[in-house]
Amino acid sequence: MRLNIDHRTSLIKQKALDLGFSFCGISKADFLKEEAKNLENWLSKSYNGKMDYMNNHFDKRLDPRLLVDDAKSVVSLLLNYYPTEIQKADTEVKISKYAYGEDYHYVIKDKLKELFDFIQFEIGEVGGRVFVDSAPVMDKVWAKKSGLGWVGKNSNLIHPKHGSFFFIAELILDLELTADGPIKDYCGTCTRCIDACPTEAIVSPYVVDGSKCISYLTIELKDAILPNEFKSKMDNWMFGCDVCQDVCPWNRFSKPTSEASFSPHENLLKMSKSDWTDLTEDVFRELFRNSAVKRTKFLGLKRNIDFLS
Numbered sequence: 001m002r003l004n005i006d007h008r009t010s011l012i013k014q015k016a017l018d019l020g021f022s023f024c025g026i027s028k029a030d031f032l033k034e035e036a037k038n039l040e041n042w043l044s045k046s047y048n049g050k051m052d053y054m055n056n057h058f059d060k061r062l063d064p065r066l067l068v069d070d071a072k073s074v075v076s077l078l079l080n081y082y083p084t085e086i087q088k089a090d091t092e093v094k095i096s097k098y099a100y101g102e103d104y105h106y107v108i109k110d111k112l113k114e115l116f117d118f119i120q121f122e123i124g125e126v127g128g129r130v131f132v133d134s135a136p137v138m139d140k141v142w143a144k145k146s147g148l149g150w151v152g153k154n155s156n157l158i159h160p161k162h163g164s165f166f167f168i169a170e171l172i173l174d175l176e177l178t179a180d181g182p183i184k185d186y187c188g189t190c191t192r193c194i195d196a197c198p199t200e201a202i203v204s205p206y207v208v209d210g211s212k213c214i215s216y217l218t219i220e221l222k223d224a225i226l227p228n229e230f231k232s233k234m235d236n237w238m239f240g241c242d243v244c245q246d247v248c249p250w251n252r253f254s255k256p257t258s259e260a261s262f263s264p265h266e267n268l269l270k271m272s273k274s275d276w277t278d279l280t281e282d283v284f285r286e287l288f289r290n291s292a293v294k295r296t297k298f299l300g301l302k303r304n305i306d307f308l309s
């Protein structure tokens with residue numbers, strides 16, 4: 001006999017914490033009506049830049065039932081990546097904190113699979129899929145609906161006690177679970193992220209023009225040369241950008257992650273500006289062997305570093 005809904009919900013949440021996830025919240029798997037308008041608007045303004053894949057799977061992005069047959073629940077999970085140590089302020093060539101350690105896709109996928117196996121073992125035959133940046137799932141929206149935080153004016157999910165330096169992942173299940181409710185938006189009158197963004201990518205509160213965002217420019221954009229209009233605006237970021245998170249007052253609550261695989265490679269924080277400028281392919285391979293930075297490949301990272309000088 002199946003466990004009752006509250007019991008199985010708390011079992012899943014407890015297991016998620018045991019696996020090292022920081023927080024777990026649940027939503028009913030439903031059509032995201034409000035988001036449909038926002039997404040359509042965002043795409044119509046070409047804020048996705050050359051991320052053409054954003055135009056695909058519009059319906060699937062908005063309805064988890066198109067990703068998993070008979071989906072009933074979305075389980076959202078957060079994993080803290082705030083590093084124990086950060087790059088020296090005078091390094092002058094910066095990498096986003098989420099990419100310091102091992103590639104989160106692999107670390108999180110292993111945990112998700114273990115959680116899914118646990119559910120099938122403890123609860124019975126449950127259908128579903130695990131997601132970490134791997135399919136059209138609006139992770140921030142689901143985490144918000146599940147009460148894990150609010151989506152701030154910088155478009156990041158902010159946990160009221162722990163800030164925004166989290167990876168977000170999901171399990172979509174054909175299993176009914178007790179849903180959590182959303183929490184309040186605590187941005188208030190603050191505009192720090194909007195004021196601090198080096199490229200003025202936060203075009204209005206809660207709306208980021210992805211095509212101007214340094215994360216897009218340094219990671220997603222595959223052009224051989226970055227657009228000249230951003231030449232003096234990169235704020236020395238060579239991979240990603242943390243400015244709108246670093247200035248957010250809610251991140252004063254960030255605590256270092258206990259996930260050992262997110263620790264930076266031992267040589268990463270020792271790199272000086274000239275080490276970066278003179279980066280060779282061998283050093284790139286050694287530093288980023290298991291890292292998400294591999295996405296840019298050596299020439300992509302070189303392109304970004306050269307653009308800063």
Ligand code: SF4
Nearest residue numbers: 197213214241243244
């Ligand atoms: S990540 Fe950087 S460039 Fe992108 S919106 Fe935030 S501050 Fe602006």
Ligand code: SF4
Nearest residue numbers: 152153187190193248
């Ligand atoms: S910096 Fe201020 S406005 Fe921006 S997300 Fe944080 S609290 Fe909200």
